[in-house]
Amino acid sequence: MITRRTFFRGLGALVGCGVGLAGYAFGLEPHYRLSVTRYVITPPGWPPGFTLKLALIADLHACQPSMSPARIEEIVEATNALGADAILLLGDYEIAEGRFRQALPPQVWATILGQLKAPHGVHAILGNHDYWDDPDAQATRRRPVRSRVALEAAGVPVYENDVVRLEKKGQAFWLAGLADQIAYVTGTVNGRMRFEGLDDLDGTLAKVTDDAPVILMAHEPDIFPSVPGRVALTVSGHTHGGQVRLLGWSPIVPSAYGNRYAYGHVVEDGRSLLVSGGLGCSILPVRFGVPPEIVLVELGTSA
Secondary structure (H helix, E strand, O other), X not given: OOOHHHHHHHHHHHHHXXXXXXXXXXXXXXXXXXXXXXXXXXXXXXXXXXXXXXEEEOOOOOEEOOEOHHHHHHHHHXXXXXXXXXXXXXXXXXXXXXOOEEEOOHHHHHHHHOOOOOOOOEEEOOOHHHHHOOHHHHHHOOOOOHHHHXXXXXXXXXXXXXXXXXXXXXXXXXXXXXXXXXXXXXXXXXXXXXXXXXXXXXXXXXXXXXXXXXXXXXXXXXXXXHOOOOEEEEEEOOOHHHOEOEOOEOOOOOOOOHHHHOOEEEEEOOEEEEXXXXXXXXXXXXXXXXXXXXXXXXXXXXX
């Protein structure tokens, strides 16, 4: 039999547990944890004996206090220490002013990202917030957005429907960067936001001129069903892994496909997609079960 005293002790314990979990999700995981998540993938047709290490940084959402200059410097130092062949920045550097945050000027976070170093370079695409949170870009549809200007001033090339051919020890590979798929907010229909994208997948891949492997950088993973098998790996961010993730499931995912492309390594029809859980937060400064992460992916295996 449960006594009155036992009931209230149990209730107090549940409340205390809830408060503790909320404190962790709001106060600890988003601000102080930093994980390195590692994957080893050998896509179909990958050149035998060719290994390529890529470090992925996604969704900084630079702001005070949760993604301060000191925090970004910590991320840069940790990324440089991974020894990647190339570093890929997957968009959403910006975040608008809000009740819980003060946005950082692009020149601040871009200058720090300019300290990233890798033998085969640092390469960037833009995300939806780099358009949404640039008022001039939304009002005038003029490009480049201020995030691109700041990154390029810091020495980081930005790809919008463009490609670059690189070589490691005589083996060529391509990086293809897709422009954002939901760059401009065009209005609402029945309470749902409508967007205009700038992405041109076919036009981008048409710039690849030989059969060397292709890595596609696409901020939103929703493009993946349209990505041909010609692409060895698609890398994305945007979802933040849902920001709250329980037993591999997220209650809210900013994707038309829900949890299908929420997080991690996804294989469909022999094609590979890798979705980073990202580093920052949007809407609310909360993370639970998906700590901020740098992703290190090794493609291929040693001969």
